[in-house]
Each structure stands twice: as structure tokens, then as C-alpha cells.
Amino acid sequence: MNAAETLSRDLLERLPASVQTPSYDRATLAPGMAHLGVGAFHRCHQAEYTDDLLSLRFDRWGIVGINIRPPTLADTLGRQSGLYTRLIRENSHIEARVIGSIVKVVDSQDSAAPALAVLSPPDIELVTMTVTEKGYCHIPSSGALDLSHPDIVHDLANPERPRSVPGILTRALELRRATHGRPLTLLSCDNIPTNGVILENVVRTFAERRGHGLAEWIAANAAFPSAMVDRIAPAVTQADLESVEQWFGYRDAAVAVGEPFRQWVIEQKFAGRMPRWDLAGATFVDDVTPFEYLKMRVLNGAQTTLATLGVLAGLEHTFDAIADPLLSVFVRRMLVEETLPTLMPVPGMEPSAYVEQSLARLKNTAIRHRNHQIATDGSQKIVQRLLNPIRDRLSQGASIGLLSVPVAAWMAYLIQASTRFGKRWSVSDPYAGKVAGIADATGRDAPALASAILAIDTIFDPGLAANQTFRAAVISALGELLSDDPMAAVQHSLEQDEIARLKRSKQSAL
Ligand code: CS2
Numbered sequence: 001m002n003a004a005e006t007l008s009r010d011l012l013e014r015l016p017a018s019v020q021t022p023s024y025d026r027a028t029l030a031p032g033m034a035h036l037g038v039g040a041f042h043r044c045h046q047a048e049y050t051d052d053l054l055s056l057r058f059d060r061w062g063i064v065g066i067n068i069r070p071p072t073l074a075d076t077l078g079r080q081s082g083l084y085t086r087l088i089r090e091n092s093h094i095e096a097r098v099i100g101s102i103v104k105v106v107d108s109q110d111s112a113a114p115a116l117a118v119l120s121p122p123d124i125e126l127v128t129m130t131v132t133e134k135g136y137c138h139i140p141s142s143g144a145l146d147l148s149h150p151d152i153v154h155d156l157a158n159p160e161r162p163r164s165v166p167g168i169l170t171r172a173l174e175l176r177r178a179t180h181g182r183p184l185t186l187l188s189c190d191n192i193p194t195n196g197v198i199l200e201n202v203v204r205t206f207a208e209r210r211g212h213g214l215a216e217w218i219a220a221n222a223a224f225p226s227a228m229v230d231r232i233a234p235a236v237t238q239a240d241l242e243s244v245e246q247w248f249g250y251r252d253a254a255v256a257v258g259e260p261f262r263q264w265v266i267e268q269k270f271a272g273r274m275p276r277w278d279l280a281g282a283t284f285v286d287d288v289t290p291f292e293y294l295k296m297r298v299l300n301g302a303q304t305t306l307a308t309l310g311v312l313a314g315l316e317h318t319f320d321a322i323a324d325p326l327l328s329v330f331v332r333r334m335l336v337e338e339t340l341p342t343l344m345p346v347p348g349m350e351p352s353a354y355v356e357q358s359l360a361r362l363k364n365t366a367i368r369h370r371n372h373q374i375a376t377d378g379s380q381k382i383v384q385r386l387l388n389p390i391r392d393r394l395s396q397g398a399s400i401g402l403l404s405v406p407v408a409a410w411m412a413y414l415i416q417a418s419t420r421f422g423k424r425w426s427v428s429d430p431y432a433g434k435v436a437g438i439a440d441a442t443g444r445d446a447p448a449l450a451s452a453i454l455a456i457d458t459i460f461d462p463g464l465a466a467n468q469t470f471r472a473a474v475i476s477a478l479g480e481l482l483s484d485d486p487m488a489a490v491q492h493s494l495e496q497d498e499i500a501r502l503k504r505s506k507q508s509a510l
Contacts, residue, residue: 004245007080007252012098019085019248022100023055029062031103033126033275034118036165038065038073038105042130044233044258046189048086050101052280061275062103064124066115068131068168073105076253084254085244089366096248112161112168119172122182125272127169130189130229133380134430135165136202139458140383143198145205146458156209166202170210173203173218183221183271189229191300193292193384196226196267223271228291230299232361233258234369259367261357265291290344294351297339299358301385301406302331306362307374308409311425312416312486318369322362330490332359333497334402342392372425378410379431379459386410391464399500404473405481405493411453411474412481415439421482431456446479 005011012021035042042065050061065082067073077084082102088095108115119127129135137149145166146152155167162168169186176182186203188195203224207215236255244252264282278284285291303318309330310321321327335355343351386407393400417427418439429435438452454465454474464470473493480489 005250007083007085007098007250007254009081009083011250012083015098015250016248018096020095020097022051022098024058024100026100026103029054029058029100029103030060031062031064031123032060032273033062033128034064034066034124035102036066036068036115036127036129036168037131037135038067038077038102039130040233040236040256040258041229041231042128042189043084043099043102043254043256044086045229045231045262045264046128046130047099047101048097048262049264049277049280049282050275051097051099053275053277054101056279057276059275060123061101063101064118065102065105066108066118067105068108068112068115068163068165070109072107072109074107077102077105078107080252080254084256085248085252087240087244087255087257088260089257090260090364091366093366094247096244112163112171115168116172116175119168120175120179122176122180124184125182126185126187126274127172128187128189129165131165132377133190133192134377135190136188136192136198137164137166138192138198138202140380141458141461143194143201145202147205152206155206159210166206169199170203170206170214170218173207173222174210174214177214177217177221181221183223185223185225185271185274187225187227187266189227191229191296191381191384193296193388194226194289196224196269196288200224221271223269225267225269226288226292227267228263228265228288228295230263230295231258231261232364232367232369234367235373237368257367259361259364261361263295285347290346293343294346294349294354296384297342297389298335298351298355299361300381301339301389302335302358302362303369303374304378304381304385305331305334305406305409307371308378308406308413309487309490310371311375311413312409312481315371317371318362318374319365319367321371322359326487326490326494328359330402330405330494333494334405335359337497338393338398338400338403339389341396341398342389372427375410375413376428377430378413379429382407382410383459387460387464390470391461394464394467394470399497400470401473401493401496401500404470405477405489408450408474408477408481408489411435411450411478412486415449415482431459444482446482447475449482450475450478 151164155162188199267288268284306321315321414435416424418436420440442448477489
């Protein structure tokens with residue numbers, strides 16, 4: 001084998017035996033579903049489940065991958081006929097497999113036309129998507145479509161040339177209605193709570209504004225199941241790409257790297273035929289909510305906590321943050337004491353074992369998940385990961401001193417990206433400009449900073465923002481996080497928690 005050869009159909013036959021290859025006949029694999037947002041996560045998750053399913057029970061379920069945002073796919077997956085290497089890594093363990101379920105890729109960054117040409121024909125029966133939290137153009141605190149979002153304003157004025165996910169999906173449904181009327185299942189695979197409900201909301205709101213009975217047609221002919229998805233699969237680096245050539249002797253421009261753990265729980269609510277992913281390890285259930293709470297509050301909550309506090313502590317990756325003794329004690333205590341009591345019973349799962357398993361996953365040193373990557377778009381993540389459990393705790397009259405620290409850390413992370421705070425790092429978040437504006441106008445006054453940020457009602461629901469216990473906890477943590485010793489906030493919250501615990505146990509002993 002030529003060392004510099006690029007992954008292709010021809011090369012499949014000549015790969016080293018340590019690289020697994022598709023066991024089914026890709027030449028006869030017809031497309032049956034489309035996926036929006038072909039990033040590292042899709043390549044390590046839905047595409048892998050589909051690859052598993054195709055080898056168990058071959059069916060017309062090839063994936064057409066579409067990107068409506070950068071990066072383009074033509075030069076990477078496109079050149080490799082959709083083939084790519086999926087590496088599973090855990091510390092020194094490496095497992096390589098070429099995934100064959102993506103049969104075609106389409107770039108639709110400049111105009112929605114190529115995406116619509118894929119989504120409209122009747123052979124596509126299902127659309128899955130990983131478009132990030134902000135892709136839904138919803139208001140995080142309420143789940144409603146953000147009618148002031150520039151892309152939504154554009155799409156309502158130009159519905160035939162949409163830019164946004166809700167605009168593109170609504171237009172595709174409109175074209176399907178006009179041409180063949182076949183039903184469609186739209187399956188969100190993003191980490192937003194009740195993702196199916198939010199997707200349905202934004203599409204319905206958009207369609208209602210289009211009129212002509214479109215919203216009613218969609219209600220009768222489309223399904224929007226919710227799903228909980230899980231696998232840690234960070235953004236791919238140059239080093240990941242080079243590793244495949246080093247270890248296996250071929251080039252691959254579309255490598256994806258993930259951890260061994262994976263999970264997919266899907267609400268059984270489909271408009272038509274569905275891939276039997278349940279045969280490949282996914283679970284079909286009537287209600288995803290308990291699984292969603294567990295995953296977003298525990299695993300994702302821990303990730304966001306370690307990421308924001310990790311950046312403030314000068315640590316690069318999740319595994320660096322969890323190796324820090326203080327942060328590791330903090331995150332476990334926060335999850336066990338404050339998060340766990342907010343969860344719903346999950347069939348077949350013991351919550352404290354899930355916490356331990358999640359923390360163990362975060363220690364995997366081969367998964368180089370940058371704290372800045374996880375902190376990206378924090379404004380779209382903290383509601384489901386931190387604020388919802390805080391709200392539940394407050395309604396139980398229970399303590400929130402620990403969960404408030406990562407909320408303040410998210411604020412400190414955005415505040416310190418402002419000019420007034422010397423632009424300590426650059427951030428990517430739809431609310432970065434707003435928070436920087438607040439920081440520039442306010443300076444180092446923690447109560448004033450916290451008050452102004454808590455007043456952003458599209459993130460903080462007003463009832464929560466007005467809660468004095470929550471405000472006091474956030475203000476106190478923020479003051480320390482912005483000081484020269486940011487980890488004092490973590491230390492103090494643990495001490496306060498310990499004192500409160502002792503008081504409680506004395507009281508219950510009386
Ligand atoms: C991460 C998630 O970047 C992030 O927001 O917390 O991508 C996380 O790795 C996945 O949800 C794990 O399933």
C-alpha cells in the first residue's frame with residue numbers, strides 16, 4: 001500500500017487488518033435519510049449506529065449528509081465517497097473502523113437549494129440533525145421561535161430562499177406537500193431539552209406564518225420525536241488526521257474520534273418507516289424526558305462546570321480539569337448533592353452509578369476535549385445543564401450553593417473576554433457581545449455585573465433571576481471568580497456547603 005494514498009472505495013480492500021471495514025455491499029446502498037450537520041458527533045454517533053444496523057440488517061438507509069454551515073464537505077468526505085475512519089480512543093487503547101453509511105455529501109452553505117433538493121424527494125423518509133443548540137433559533141429560556149433572530153426575519157421575508165434550520169425544514173415540508181405528500185420524520189440529535197418539541201415548535205411557528213394550511217399539513221404528516229444522544233466526540237484536530245496516517249498508513253481528511261461509551265434513546269413517535277436502530281443498541285421509548293434530564297444535568301452539567309472553571313483555572317482540556325483535586329471534589333459533590341435529587345427515576349439506571357461512570361468518562365486522556373470548545377455557546381447550554389436543576393432545587397427549598405458556581409463561571413468566562421477585562425480569551429457565543437457590553441460599561445462590580453446579566457430574560461427566566469438565594473450565590477461566586485484567586489470561589493462554596501450539611505445533620509439529630 002502506498003503510504004500517502006487517500007481513503008477511497010478502492011483502498012478499502014487493501015487496508016491493514018486492524019482497520020475494520022463495512023461488511024455490507026455499499027454499492028447497493030440507496031439513500032433513505034438525510035442528516036443536517038455532518039460534524040464529528042454525527043460521524044461518531046448516528047452514522048456509526050446506522051453502519052452497525054446495515055451490517056445486521058441491510059436496508060435502504062444510506063445517509064445523505066448536508067452541511068448548511070462551514071466547513072464544506074466536498075473536499076473531505078466528498079472526495080472519499082463518504083468514507084471515513086472512526087477512531088475510538090480510551091487512554092492508550094485505539095480502535096479503527098471505516099464507516100460506510102454516508103453515501104453522499106452535499107454542501108449547501110451558499111444557498112439552501114442543494115439542501116432542499118435532497119430533503120424534498122419522496123425517497124428521503126427521515127431527516128436527522130445535529131445543528132448545535134443555537135441552530136434552532138429558539139429562545140433558550142422559553143423554547144419559542146425567536147422571531148427577532150436575523151435569519152428568521154430573513155426567512156419569513158424570503159421563504160423560498162431560507163438560511164435558518166427552521167426555514168429550510170419548513171420549505172422542504174412545503175415542497176414535499178406540493179409534489180408528493182409523503183410523510184417525514186424529523187429527528188433532532190442536539191442537546192436541548194425536549195429537542196423534538198422545540199423543533200416542532202419552531203417549524204410550526206414558521207409554517208403558521210406561511211399560512212395556506214401548511215401548519216395543519218405538517219401536524220398530520222410529520223413527526224418530531226425527541227431523543228437523548230450521547231458520545232463525547234471533540235472537534236477533530238490536525239493531530240487526529242495525522243495519527244491515522246502514522247498508525248495505519250493511509251490519509252483520511254474526515255477522521256472522527258470518540259470515546260467508547262455511546263447511548264441513544266429515541267422517542268417512539270415516527271411518521272413512517274424508521275431504521276431499526278434499536279437492533280444496533282439504541283433504545284426506543286415512550287418518554288425520553290428522564291433520560292434527557294440524567295444526561296444533560298449530569299454528564300453535560302459536569303462538562304460545562306469543568307470547562308468554564310477549567311478555563312478560569314488555566315486548564316486546557318476536560319481531563320486536565322478533572323485531574324485537578326479541587327475541581328474533581330467540587331464536581332462530584334455538586335452532582336451527588338444538588339443535581340441527583342432533581343432527576344426523575346430512569347428505567348434500568350442507578351443515578352449514582354451514572355455519576356461515577358460519567359466522571360470516569362471525563363478522565364479519558366485520549367479524548368482531547370478543549371475547555372474552550374465546551375464553553376462555546378454556553379448561553380445556549382446553561383439552561384438545561386444548570387439553571388433547570390437550580391430551579392427544581394429552589395422549588396424543593398433545597399441548597400443551590402454549588403450549582404450556582406458554574407453559572408457564575410459562565411458569566412466570568414464571557415466577562416473576561418471583554419475589552420474592559422483585557423480580552424483574556426476569544427469566545428464564541430451569541431450572547432458574547434451583550435455580556436461584553438455589560439462588562440465594558442460596568443467594570444469590576446460583581447453585584448452590578450451579575451444583576452445586568454441575570455436580567456437577560458431570554459436566558460434567565462424572570463422568576464429564577466429574582467430569587468434572592470440564587471442571586472446572592474451567583475454574586476458571591478462571581479466576585480471571587482473575577483479576583484486573582486478564582487478557585488477561592490470553588491473552595492468557599494465547598495466550605496459553605498459543608499457547614500450547611502453539618503447544621504442539617506445536627507438539626508435532624510435533635
Ligand atoms: C459538550 C457535548 O461541547 C459540548 O457542549 O458538552 O458536545 C458533549 O460532549 C456531548 O453532549 C456528549 O454526548
